[in-house]
Amino acid sequence: MTDPFRLLAALAAALALSACSTLPSEPPPLATAPAAASPDAAAVATATPARPAAAPVAPATPAAADPPAEAIDPLRPDRPVDLEAPGARTDLWQRVRNGFAVPDLDDELVTRHERWYASRPDYVRRMTERGGRYLFHIVEEVDRRGLPMELALLPFIESAFNPQALSSARASGIWQFMPATGRDFDLRQNLFRDDRRDVLASTRAALDYLTRLFNMFGDWHLALAAYNWGEGNVQRAIRRNEAAGLPTDYLSLRMPAETRNYVPKLQAVKNIVANPAAFGLALQPLENHPFFLAVPIERDIDVALVVELAGITAEEFHQLNPQLNKPVILAAGTPQVLLPYDNAGAFVRRLAAHRGPLASWTAWTVPRTVRPAEAAKLAGVSEAQLVQINRIPAGMLVKAGSTLLVPRSAQRTADVPPQVADNAVIALTPERPPLRRVVYRARANDTVASVARRFGQSAANVARWNDVSTKARFAPGATVIVYVPQTATAAAPRRQAASAGTTRSAAKAAPPPRAAKAPARRPTR
Structure with missing residues (x-):
């Protein structure tokens, strides 16, 4: 791990000074809608696993005399940050x-x-x-x-x-x-x-x-x-x-x-x-120096731990690091995080004193297409926790090669490799094929069971779709709703219904989602 004590000399002067104050996160943008801030914050609150036991992290040997290159203005790494410089307090x-x-x-x-x-x-x-x-x-x-x-x-x-x-x-x-x-x-x-x-x-x-x-x-x-x-x-x-x-x-x-x-x-x-x-307007004065510093991340670490060690709120962290989608920062993909100027030094000092593991989450690649319950069993986590933290909708399978966020364990202690950190995706597929709505006219002696056989569905499903019991009989000419696999051609249900002697049938598919009409703006950006 990078020697955190090397940062202290550079930050000592900065910590005695007051940087820009924390700013509110409003309002809605002019022509856009705000996305959910800190994407997995809710999931983290309820699904954070216990940290696995691990050997204490030994503090690094101080090297205060070394040039403090790690705490830098990320856009000008070759130039030291000096709040006492003549131009730092200009407008x-x-x-x-x-x-x-x-x-x-x-x-x-x-x-x-x-x-x-x-x-x-x-x-x-x-x-x-x-x-x-x-x-x-x-x-x-x-x-x-x-x-x-x-x-x-x-x-x-x-x-x-x-x-x-x-x-x-x-x-x-x-x-x-x-x-x-x-x-x-x-x-x-x-x-x-x-x-x-x-x-x-x-x-x-x-x-x-x-x-x-x-x-x-x-x-x-x-x-x-x-x-x-x-x-x-x-x-x-x-x-x-x-x-x-x-x-x-x-x-x-x-x-x-x-x-x-x-x-x-x-x-x-x-x-x-x-x-x-x-x-008739006034602009809040802004000083000509950084609001934030870049701090290196060389091991996977939980967002919650960074927030705790830096002494900031999760909202403040995500204001400066809004690109992060998950509650863990992968060092292979995110080699630095941004922290408010006044908090970077606190983070470095507390990280040096921290004992125990840094990350309680890791990435796991699914070996084959599985149901969430099976994936949870393979990963050694509850299905509810796996589904929540990975936002897997009901009725979906996780396709082979997908990456899931799972708690670290004794078997998963290594940091996530660059290939996964840079290319991880989750691919889902419906557990059952999508269904097409069919309107069928009942003929004499049609029952729930006979209609179910005719369309290759279960009697329980036909009864549920029509709000009747599984032993019900349909009156001749009654409208019966049946769902058949979407993969079947539109004509297939009609032929099937016609062979049963219907007086009228139609394969009425649910209308496909209307393609969002992209505004004229930025078709390439």
């Missing part, structure tokens, strides 16, 4: 203003969005307070790349800086990456983590993507439109205007309403940041 908002470089957009939509924000000061306050956790690190990365500082404000538009935001089109995180585009930019999405919600990883990916779009279009307004709408759509809109002899700037293109409002909305936020008093 971060002024640094943002000084970096504005995108040409201003001035039209009626900008004014409309300015009025919208100005009429909601509480919303602006909550949004900017939440953004204060992450803004310094985004500003650092934008500045390092030499990009316009307007890009640091884009999460205000995308998600209101809510890292748990999830759109109806399944875009996630403060930068609102779609699953496929996230994978294109190396944002892993598996059982244990979703890097689209990782503040640092998604910021890197978003700025990579925006840089690529600017190089493609040579114009920041068009690059931003492509980030929202998709580069292919913007290219086609440009070609249409070129073919019609029309200008191809942002304001001249035909685009969906959301994209039409996208850059004006960002311009409105930019104008408010530039001069909040002009809109």
